[in-house]
Structure formats: C-alpha cells, structure tokens
Amino acid sequence: MPIPEASTANSETVQVSSDSIEEILIITGVCFILSLIASGLLSQPISDALLSGLANTATEPVDISVSLLNALQIFGVAMLFASVAGIISVSNIAKYEPIKIFDGTKLSR
Secondary structure (H helix, E strand, O other): OOOOHHHHHHHHHHHHHHHHHHHHHHHHHHHHHHHHHHHHHHHHHHHHHHHHOOOOOOOOOOOOOOOHHHHHHHHHHHHHHHHHHHHHHHHHHHOOOHHHHHHOOOOOO
C-alpha cells in the first residue's frame, strides 16, 4: 500500500525536527564538556593571580572548584535552555517545508 503524500511530508517534517533538536542537544553537551575542561584548567591560576594583587589577601590558598552536583545542575539547566530554544526554532522551521529548505530548492508558497 503506497504512503499518501501528506503522510510522507509529515514524517519528513517530524524526522527533520527530531534531528535538529538532537543536533542542538549534542552541540550543547559538547560545549558544556569543553567549558568544564577550560574552567578546570584556568580557574585556579586566574583566581591566584587576582588574589595576589590584593593587599589584604589571606595566607591560605583559595580553592576554586565545582562539585559534581553543581556541574550536573548547570548541565541540566543548559540542556533545558537548549531544548526550549531548539523547540522554538524547529517549530518555526516546521511551518515551512523543511526538506526543501535544507535541500536549497525553491519553496512553493
């Protein structure tokens, strides 16, 4: 039994939408991991340099770190924001013909 044209277009729109949201979440996750690495490498030297310039610094070193729970909370908020942004952008794209948009063919409007 052949698939009706409207059903095929709808499934293509759903596929493009889910792929776009998945891509947004993957990019957000990779950026989060890179930011954790960068902050882990740079936060302590930067805080030491800033504190060394103060006249009233304590003699004890200041430990700058993020707990696993805090990192997971930040990750959750970042994924929530990325999901909302992805859903908004995908819903705007889905109003049109996303396959034709991404293929570069002319839209029939």
